[in-house]
Amino acid sequence: MEALVSFFTENLTMIYVLVLAIYLGFELIANVPTVLHTPLMSGANAISGVVIIGAILLIRQAESTDYLALGLGTLGIILGTINVVGGHAVTNRMLEMFKKK
């Protein structure tokens, strides 16, 4: 319990950011026209690929002989990059079709 309390006080700023970001996310997305639901979901999905930053940090912090971390880290980067690049590309393809002719 004590450990959790200290985690709370030590990360107070982050917890504030967390709460505000949740509220911001709700507010940003409310009242989206149905037309944009699929592209929006797809765009948001691409943003969730931000987890790739974790994979990059993991590899950079690893020692060059730690083959497990290097192997899995590279796998993580590949997976995350597919999510990010594919996600944004597919969203762009969808939205291109909405351009007024």
Place this chain on the structure above:
Amino acid sequence: MDLKPLVDLGYLVGVILFILGLKRLSTPKTARGGNILAAVGMGIGIIVTLILPLEKGDNNYLFILIGLAVGAGIGLLAAQRVAMTDMPQMVSIFNGLGGACAVVISMMELNGYQTAFEAGSENAAGMGVHATTLLAMFVGAVAFTGSLLAYGKLQGLINDRKVKIPAPTFVNMTLLLLIIAGIVYKLVFPSNPFFWVLIIMGIALIYGVTFVIPIGGADMPVVISLLNAFTGVAAALAGIVYDNNVMLVGGILVGASGTILTVQMCEAMNRSLWNVIVGGFGGASSSGAKGDGDQVAREITANDAAILMRYATQVVMVPGYGMAVAQAQKVAHELEKVLEENGVSVKYAIHPVAGRMPGHMNVLLAEADVSYDKLMDLDDSNSTLKDTDVVIIVGANDVVNPSAKDDPGSPIYGMPILDVLDATNTIVLKRSMKPGYAGIQNPLFFHEKNRMLFGDAKASLEKLVSEVKTLG
């Protein structure tokens, strides 16, 4: 030079671009720019992460570059190759990979904590960080296998009605409790072997599958949206672990927006999220209206249907998943054009959950160059339908099923539908009399106002186009 301030500034810009990007993605005019803004934000975030000063490690840039190049190549190729009709599956699989990425990194982090835990070292990771990492792994794992299963279902690789588990709610609750118990146990006794982490991960991966198995039919969009939110949450949790604000804010924005989108979709179907998750739709055996043996659906020829439409004032098309499967959107647009040339007003009625994803039909019709202002949402559609002469239902079924209004025993009772029976005539384009994706019989087919035009949606529409043309 100290790179730290530059890095912090870069992350801040990245976060701002995510926020602006999402905001712009939610308005049609700015949506495309919004996506590009978000992508630029991501690019900045990645570059900054590459130069961020670290206290330990050998950087290993070669591996990073290989990973980035391979991932970008696969991602671009997949995004270019995928057919517009398969978009929901594509989003689902991309989402699953993001979840898998979260699993991989949290596993490695947990593995890293282990040595200090087993040695009982004072520098071991605190319970807060440990808990956050375990949660990131759990949520990521559910998003991973759940998305893969959703992909399999949408792609038709897995048959909803054949692949089932007994008492899904009980199984899911048991697995969920096991996972929570496992996490708590590992937290309280961190020196337990790493094997525990693998067990928790294994159960979480299984839970992702059992979570999605009972969900089927028209609920698939809801679950993809929910799993998307899960990946966001996993990314945010990983952000806490790495003390990285871009991951935290980016992940949370997705978590929150995915949740809102999920709730909006559930509202469109007049059901609660719980109801969707428990899976009353595609899974449970429905007590809904069965077609009585003596009911006969009346057929119409393409010629008669063309005459009906050619001399109408207002025609409304109701597209559904069948249109996507038959790739009939371009022909639908052609029919719209020939009718308009003859002075008939043609519009499209889009149900919020038509297709397999919200907005799925809009995307397809936009691809076929159908103009924006011809697409009506549920409310507009229902007021227009009252003054409509002919409704053509192209591969839609459950969204026009009148049981939703008048049969309390029907599994879709209460779902808002397109009131096509308010129009003078309805024509259903359908391959056969088989019930729709959700497996519910549709009394509309047997209604006196309705006629059936059997055949492939695309072929039928092509016939209608040529028949209307010959009428001149």
